[in-house]
Amino acid sequence: MPVRPRLAAVINPHSGGGGHRRDIPLILSALRGLGYDVEKLETEAAGDASGLARRAVEAGFDVVAVLGGDGTVNEAINGLAGSDVPLAIIPTGTVNVLAMELGIPLDPPDAVKLLDTTVDHVSWIDLGLAGDRYFGLMAGVGMDAAVVAALHPAMKKALKEAAFAVQGLATYLTHEEALIRVVSEERTVEGYFAVFGNSSNYGGAFGITPLADMRDGLLDVCVLKDKSFVSTVWYWAAALINAHIRHPKVEYFRTERADVSAVEQGKEVLVQTDGELAGRLPMECRVVPHALRVVVP
Helix, strand or coil: CCCCCEEEEEECCCHHHHCCHHHHHHHHHHHHHCCCEEEEEECCCCCHHHHHHHHHHHCCCCEEEEEECHHHHHHHHHHHCCCCCCEEEEECCCCCHHHHHHCCCCCHHHHHHCCCCCCCCEEEEEEEEECCEEECCEEEEEHHHHHHHHCCHHHHHHHCCHHHHHHHHHHHHHCCCCCEEEEECCCEEEECEEEEECCCCCECCECCCCCCCCCCCCEEEEEECCCCHHHHHHHHHHHCCCCHHHCCCEEEEEECEEEEEECCCCCCCEEEECCEEEEECCEEEEEEEEEEEEECC
16 A cells, blocks of 8 residues: 655644634545545644644654644744745635735635645745744834734734734834834845835735745845834835835835844834744844745645
8 A cells, every 4th residue: 555645734723713623624534535644733822833843844744734824834834944844834814824925725625625645736935034933924023013912812803904903003102113223235224114025915915025025035125214103104005005115215125134123222122923923123034045845836
């Protein structure tokens, strides 16, 4: 008998508010129907998916499939980066931005079909690295990281994508943005909010770094240089149609690496990666070319 390929299914039962919990047995059955020897690995706390993915690599699994949202996928990426074991995303989260970026179907049964063992759907992509944290989508410094830190899970479950806009307004009105400095080989820029994009998608309907390419060996950097209410509202509205990158208060460029720090010493400035807190400044952000194998259409 031929040896069945081994698949580690890393599952976050709470992703997307737990809306797909009852679908999990059907998804696992479908994976077995495709010829996989499936081992179910369920997360119990934040950070678990990194360790589960890392142990799956060490145990010789052929593929790691993540049933979860962008946060769980990001954790798994941090366990898989630099290995030859591919990541398969079966999206069950709130927004599933990385799945959208890669063209993966957002309906779990359709995403499962990409794992058909008779077809090679595996490709390499770059990853970003913020400090010691890998990211597939982006690293955000300042404003959006403060929103991520303040966002209550109950609000995210109830309002889904709208939760970030609601919390964003509340954070802007109560949080004083610190001036940050981005230093790269190409240029030095000061501003109040920076995104280091590995992907063109930032959050569902729009992109802060719309020209980014996950296979070009570079990060796209977008810095907002003004923190006034008018500029901030304009920035987010213009991002819906990618018009923000041409504004004089915005600096947009590409780089392989940059050092990011707070201009005023002692100011706490948070950093998020793929929608999860990743630390605080100072921090180096850089690209890691061909760092992850992924299952894609």
